[in-house]
Amino acid sequence: MTSSTPRRSVLAAALAAAAATAAGSAAPASAATPATSAARPGKPGTGKPSLVDNQAWTSYTDWRCGAGSGTHAVAGRRPGLVIGAPKGRTDYTDPHTQKTSTWEYATWISPVHRSHVPATEVIASWNAAAPAGTWIQVELQGTYSDSTATPWYVMGRWAAGDGDIKRTSVDDQSDGKSSIWTDTFSIDDAASGLRLLSYRLRLTLYRTPGTKLTPTVWRLGAMASEVPDRFTVPASTPGLAKELDVPRFSQNVHAGQYPEYDNGGEAWCSPTSSAMIIKYWGRGPTAADLAWVDPSYIDPEVDHAARFTYDYQYEGCGNWPFNAAYAATYKDMSAVVTRLSSLNDLETLIRAGIPAITSQSFLKTELTGAGYGTSGHLMTVVGFTADGDVIANDPASPNDAAVRHVYKRAEWENIWLRTKRYNASGGVSSGTGGVCYLYWPAHPTPAQKRALAAVGIR
Secondary structure (H helix, E strand, O other): OOEOOOHHHHHHHHHHHHHHHHHOOOOOOOOOOOOOOOOOOEOOOOOOEOOEEEEEEOOHHHHHHOEEEOEEEEOOOOOEEEEOOOOEEEEEEOOOOOOEEEEEEEEEEOOOEEEEEEEOEEEEEEEEEOOOOEEEEEEEEEEEOOOOEOOOEEEEEEOOOOOOOOOEOOOOOEOOOEEEEOOEEEEOOHHHOOOEEEEEEEEEEEEOOOOOOOOEEEEEEEEEEOOOOOOOOOOOOOOOOEEOOOOOOOOHHHEOOOOOOOOEHHHEHHHHHHHHHHHHOOOOOOOOHHHHOOOOOOOHHHHHHHHHHOEOOOOEOOOHHHHHHHHOOOOOEEEEEEEOOOHHHHHHHHHOOOOEEEEEEEOHHHOOOOOOOEEEEEEEEEEEOOOOOEEEEOOOOOOHHHOEEEEOHHHHHHHHHOOEEEOOOOOEEEOOOOEEEEEEEOOOOHHHHHHHHHOOOO
16 A cells, blocks of 8 residues: 555565575675774764765766766756767667667766765666656766676666656666665675775766757766664654645555556555655646646646656656656756665754655554555655654555654654564565655755755755
């Protein structure tokens, strides 16, 4: 009733088996025991080493510092990268339509970024406009702690629409040391101590040959992380009582609608959450954009978000970077996928007026008042009560009016931040370790900019 079968469960099962063979114990991919290393920089004033490294290229100088071939950096209020004189032409056979088309293309490779966190996982995200007749590909290549290099991994082939190519993740990418699981680079055997120390990203911009069309990329980056192996996480001390006026959308009112997008609304927790925050910021699809939706459906922007976040390989709407990229297609919006360390981080954001979409999994008995259990679900945190409990717009609700929930702080914080959990069968599954999506205006207020910086986002 919440989300489609999450790739996190598949990832956990596969990598637990690999770890059991290699190290004699089962350890989910997101549940890595950190290798011994020197103390790493932490959040200012906390004295705690950081578990997350966020890097992004966004400025005119950033785009000029990369190695471009056929690309051009553009200045202005929102600097970006576009196709200049194309590098060449190439054929692409869409695996989901079997259609082969010829495209002009240009490339840009970022400078090498050395993460301050020796990482077990990396998730890329990007903000771009891709008008009809254009699309982009994002790749990652890194260096391991044993001084060897990864191959170039495809992190996503993305189009804002679905008429030119079908946006897709790419399966079956591995070098025997790491693998790509839908949208996540993951070390295969974290218990071995192997880590990714640095990486660079490659953008390829595509357009219809003979035109002057171009995608425009405003932001490209990645979140590298090394989250400890943990079943439980102690609750943080409450520090804020505030609630944001975020619109409330239920995914369940869309059950059965457009089953070609992951069987309809019962699996649409991620695009439903995205639609809530996009509307909160005063953005969203126009009436013309929504003309394809059955006019009898309420909240048609949810159907629209599902269609335009759908990953044709994953066969679902829960691809994290695709949701962030969708949000950033709206005027002057920025978006990233990251991890946060505690509810105090969410309080920092809420104080500045920034809600967050969080990913968690839990048994029915683990979250009082939810009334369901899930192997993977997204909800929107909109505030905190005077007692410090979490106010969440939970899309797994029977109707829009029922979406607002108050969840106990300690329960909610644990199911969100843990990396290992016991599933309904008594086995061990993975948790997301504090994953969230953040959407905010491309030109934030000073208070919003400070709040984002406090959680590692620039």
